Amino acid sequence: MGFVHLHNRSQYSILDGAMRPGELVSRVTELEMNAVALTDTCNLYGAVEFYKAAKGAGIHPIFGSELWLWPDGVENFDERTPDGGWNLVFLIESEVGYKNLCALVTNAIFDGMHFRPRIDLKQLAAHKEGLIVLTGGIHGPLGLSCRDDIGLAKERIQSLLDVLGREHLFLELQDVGIAGQAKANERARLLSKELGLETVVTNDCRYVHNSDAVTLDLLNSIARGETLDNPD
Numbered sequence: 001m002g003f004v005h006l007h008n009r010s011q012y013s014i015l016d017g018a019m020r021p022g023e024l025v026s027r028v029t030e031l032e033m034n035a036v037a038l039t040d041t042c043n044l045y046g047a048v049e050f051y052k053a054a055k056g057a058g059i060h061p062i063f064g065s066e067l068w069l070w071p072d073g074v075e076n077f078d079e080r081t082p083d084g085g086w087n088l089v090f091l092i093e094s095e096v097g098y099k100n101l102c103a104l105v106t107n108a109i110f111d112g113m114h115f116r117p118r119i120d121l122k123q124l125a126a127h128k129e130g131l132i133v134l135t136g137g138i139h140g141p142l143g144l145s146c147r148d149d150i151g152l153a154k155e156r157i158q159s160l161l162d163v164l165g166r167e168h169l170f171l172e173l174q175d176v177g178i179a180g181q182a183k184a185n186e187r188a189r190l191l192s193k194e195l196g197l198e199t200v201v202t203n204d205c206r207y208v209h210n211s212d213a214v215t216l217d218l219l220n221s222i223a224r225g226e227t228l229d230n231p232d
Contacts, residue, residue: 005033005203006037006089007137008038009040009041012046013043013206014223016220017207018206018215021053022053024050025050028059029057029058034059036062039065041065041066041067042065042067042116044065047063050063062091063098063101064091065089065101066088067088067090067105067108067118068086068116068119069085069088069119069121070112070114074120083114083115086135086136086139087139087140087143088140088160089133089135089202090104091131091132092132093130095130096129096130097129097131100128100131101127104119107127121159121163125163132168135160135188137172137178137202142172142191143184150190153191154194154195157191161197171188171198172202173189
């Protein structure tokens with residue numbers, strides 16, 4: 001069984017991706033992989049470009065997007081509500097799933113904008129059909145905001161499981177050297193055994209070659225209003 005990259009952001013994740021969809025497909029072709037996903041942040045802008053490049057190269061395209069979920073309901077935002085929530089990855093498995101993901105992206109932008117576009121569990125329940133959900137990395141429900149609280153992590157995953165069902169929720173494992181990932185992976189493995197959920201390994205790719213890391217740093221610095229000599 002070959003490895004498939006299921007978590008990738010292109011230039012359409014504004015200031016958070018440093019590759020074109022075609023570059024992603026070209027690299028996958030070089031590595032002799034037969035499929036790849038594009039999961040830009042709260043948009044499907046690269047879908048047509050990605051589809052054309054993938055089909056031209058004989059690669060199976062998997063469409064998706066990343067969204068932030070606010071579990072307490074987007075209607076409860078006010079000016080005192082802090083930034084937060086969980087990052088999730090959505091993969092489309094059918095035409096119905098495409099329509100539902102489009103609806104969720106639209107809801108996030110027009111109804112859930114608070115620091116960033118967001119959805120909630122109620123919206124997810126209404127538009128879950130045809131979608132597969134991965135739990136993201138250190139900003140997902142098992143990430144840094146868990147504060148090493150396995151009980152809180154279980155509560156979060158159970159809330160997603162109640163909405164999505166066992167066949168459409170996968171616990172994501174990542175290891176790209178970022179602080180907090182090892183603990184998040186540990187929580188994922190524990191809950192996988194306890195709740196009977198499958199895990200999936202991803203890499204949260206945002207560029208195709210090591211030398212492109214500098215470009216991503218520049219883009220991220222612009223997004224944060226920082227300079228590259230910032231200690232963080």
